[in-house]
Amino acid sequence: KYFPLRCQPQRAGDLSVRPAQAMEDIYLRCMGSFLSEASMLRAVGDIPHIVHVLDYFEANGTAYMVMEYLHGVTLKSWMDQRPAVEPLSFLWKVLPLMKSLELLHQAGVIHRDIAPDNIMLMPDGSLVLLDFGCARSMEDNKSMTVVLKPGFAPLEQYQTRGQGPWTDIYALCATIYFCLTGKAPPQALDRITADGLVPPSKLGVPIPPGQEAALLKGLRLSPGRR
Numbered sequence: 001k002y003f004p005l006r007c008q009p010q011r012a013g014d015l016s017v018r019p020a021q022a023m024e025d026i027y028l029r030c031m032g033s034f035l036s037e038a039s040m041l042r043a044v045g046d047i048p049h050i051v052h053v054l055d056y057f058e059a060n061g062t063a064y065m066v067m068e069y070l071h072g073v074t075l076k077s078w079m080d081q082r083p084a085v086e087p088l089s090f091l092w093k094v095l096p097l098m099k100s101l102e103l104l105h106q107a108g109v110i111h112r113d114i115a116p117d118n119i120m121l122m123p124d125g126s127l128v129l130l131d132f133g134c135a136r137s138m139e140d141n142k143s144m145t146v147v148l149k150p151g152f153a154p155l156e157q158y159q160t161r162g163q164g165p166w167t168d169i170y171a172l173c174a175t176i177y178f179c180l181t182g183k184a185p186p187q188a189l190d191r192i193t194a195d196g197l198v199p200p201s202k203l204g205v206p207i208p209p210g211q212e213a214a215l216l217k218g219l220r221l222s223p224g225r226r
Contacts, residue, residue, distance in 0.1 A: 002063040017062040049100040076116035105165040114171035151184030173218030
């Protein structure tokens, strides 16, 4: 559902949504972007490991995306039941999702909110990326409705410009790091002055050197070095 908090939307008695009067123009403009994004996501519905948009529409003064219902558990909930995962078996689960994310980027869509609570582990062991409410084309490339998740948002996401596929790469690598170690990486802003990111191998995770190097590259602060 399109419900940007910055526009101070209010629910009326007839269930309709109205923004603050001063925010009406940006509310309507951004709702158009929301619907354009929904249209784009529906057009890439053949990409596997991505939740599919079945329909989208305007109603009650706002807009909605209708997505498929999935039976599974988020990585966040899954990790709540264990301290960490076996590295190689988990990396094999992530690989198909990486390939699907590449296809999504090629189609011009950037997720911008990848985190353990937005990836679902399905009964067959596959992973599916959820929740495209913060996708790039909303709000003219500004992050008004992006909810930053500490440890999973890269440095450029704290700004209004400079986001791209590299933004999703950082967030996905942060999610992998969390699943391997049981800990989220330090917040990107905190890493500017003193980078406290500890390699998984230093935390006792038996990860091969090549895979660890790739993971740490994806977690570099500079987007151009990922």
